[in-house]
Amino acid sequence: MPIVAEGNPSTVSLSLKNDRYTVLIGTDLIGSTADLVQLHTGIRSKTAAVVTDSNVGPLYAEKVMSSLRAAGITPHLIEVPAGEASKSVECVTDVSRKMLQAGLDRKSFLVALGGGVVGDLAGFAAAIFQRGIPCVQIPTTIVSQVDSSVGGKTGVNTPEGKNLLGAFHQPQLVLADVDTLSSLPDREFNEGFAEIIKHAAIRDEDLLDLVEKKDTIREHLVELVTRNVAIKAAVVEEDERETTGTRALLNFGHTIGHGIEAAGGYGRFLHGEAISLGLVAATRLSVGMSDLSEDEGKRIISCLELYDLPTKLEADVSNEDILSAMQRDKKFESGQIRFVLLDRTGNAFVSSDVTKQNLEEAITLLR
Ligand SMILES: NC(=O)c1ccc[n+]([C@@H]2O[C@H](COP(=O)([O-])OP(=O)(O)OC[C@H]3O[C@@H](n4cnc5c(N)ncnc54)[C@H](O)[C@@H]3O)[C@@H](O)[C@H]2O)c1
Ligand SMILES: [Zn+2]
Known part of the structure; x- marks a missing residue:
């Protein structure tokens, strides 16, 4: 059974075959992204990609970016168009190439900031980038907070169907900041x-x-x-x-x-x-x-x-x-x-x- 501790933040700790990680649920979390990564994961990288979409980026990316910068981490922002169409192979290629061009390597980590579309797409990019780098999920919709950010299923759609290409790639940390839900339509x-x-x-x-x-x-x-x-x-x-x-x-x-x-x-x-x-x-x-x-x-x-x-x-x-x-x-x-x-x-x-x-x-x- 996962270990659940209620509070603000609450924590749910998962223990899987090869992975252990914590889901933090609370208010005012994303401004402390770097500290929480430091506290709850073994990630010590100095470079990160922050992948988000065109709705969420303008609202929340700067908070996450400045928290990382303050901790001496260099973040690279990558924004994809909002919407299910971004869950495509083309978009994974695009995100991965931008990461390579920014000089990210297998020691870097990725932050997926957005709803289930960003979580699935960026989680998949993290699964395959240089054969896999750590991923921190910051879900910003109800669906992604209660469902898609936990469990490690990542992937994209093809014209033949939904979620047909993908990988299991468990996150190292999930930050569910319920404050972000206030801007959700x-x-x-x-x-x-x-x-x-x-x-x-x-x-x-x-x-x-x-x-x-x-x-x-x-x-x-x-x-x-x-x-x-x-x-x-x-x-x-x-x-x-x-x-x-x-x-x-x-x-x-x-x-x-x-x-x-x-x-x-x-x-x-x-x-x-x-x-x-x-x-x-x-x-x-x-x-x-x-x-x-x-x-x-x-x-x-x-x-x-x-x-x-x-x-x-x-x-x-x-x-x-x-x-x-x-x-x-x-x-x-x-x-x-x-x-x-x-x-x-x-x-x-x-x-x-x-x-x-x-x-x-x-x-x-x-x-
Ligand atoms: N991996 C899994 O286990 C799993 C489980 C369930 C669903 N999914 C996938 O999740 C996707 C759906 O996720 P979703 O419902 O979060 O959709 P979404 O990511 O498309 O988000 C819905 C809309 O809300 C916007 N948005 C997101 N956060 C916002 C915020 N805080 N304020 C304002 N706007 C915001 C987005 O830009 C988008 O326009 C589907 O692709 C589905 O296949 C995956
Ligand atoms: Zn569903």
Whole structure:
């Protein structure tokens, strides 16, 4: 189990096969980046790349850069355009070449400052630059703080599909500064609650008590992120390389959700919005086919509504498009559907009993 210490900052410490690292969750952290790196990692490099995007860079890069400079480290800022399109091989090449041109070498380290796009892209660049250099993740969205910055999955998209090229490269430190969330647009802030509600559904029923305090949620962000990181860290510790099946439970809501995201042609729904619909469908299937009670199901769906996440599907996204997108998904292993269901809030399992017809009915019920 990860070691969790609540406070400000809170810490979650992961212990994996070959890596140990700490996730710090608190306020006012990024201005102390260099001190925290010194305190919590073995990194002693004097050169670093700070990779960020065009939205986050102007807001937060200077704080990180000046902290590094004050500690005698020379930082090189590399900014990529904001948006999923930057998760490409071309962009990894571009970032890596800029690092080489700046004179960075295998003793340097990389700081990934931004949401999941920057974390996945820059994490991958760190994994392959001179066969691997240390990476510090500074996630600045709810999604990246509660999910993508922890666990070591890095990578990019190709025209054939999402996340098809990548590497496991665990960070040496994660700094989740909840102050950065204050500049996040409401739609992106709310989107992150799809993954939070998913975490509660599969692992921690009591987390819903906190989620339900929406009016004051911004006062509880340190606790909220900490509890989610603790869940993600526990799952990653149990199944670091997605071989035992535990990590697959994080796909709750994602089979149908990914189908809806793809059928909407990406761009129509944010990932978390499509997953919200997938969570509604998977929750209803859990009530119909497993032991989840009606009331538990309603509670999960109400939580999604509370954060303005969609729970009803519009008519112009067809069942056929969703089903055919789902069949291209890697979770449809050799035609067999391995679908994550709940038997109660806080406990998930993989079922082989869900048929294509069940899925179609669940999608129809979303309308
Ligand atoms: N590696 C993993 O385990 C994992 C897990 C989940 C998701 N992901 C990946 O994460 C990506 C999605 O991440 P995301 O939702 O963070 O998207 P994102 O990185 O695109 O960020 C969303 C938007 O918010 C902006 N932004 C970021 N932080 C901001 C801030 N503090 N203030 C104002 N604007 C800010 C960004 O510039 C962007 O426009 C996807 O590519 C997904 O595949 C990876
Ligand atoms: Zn997701």
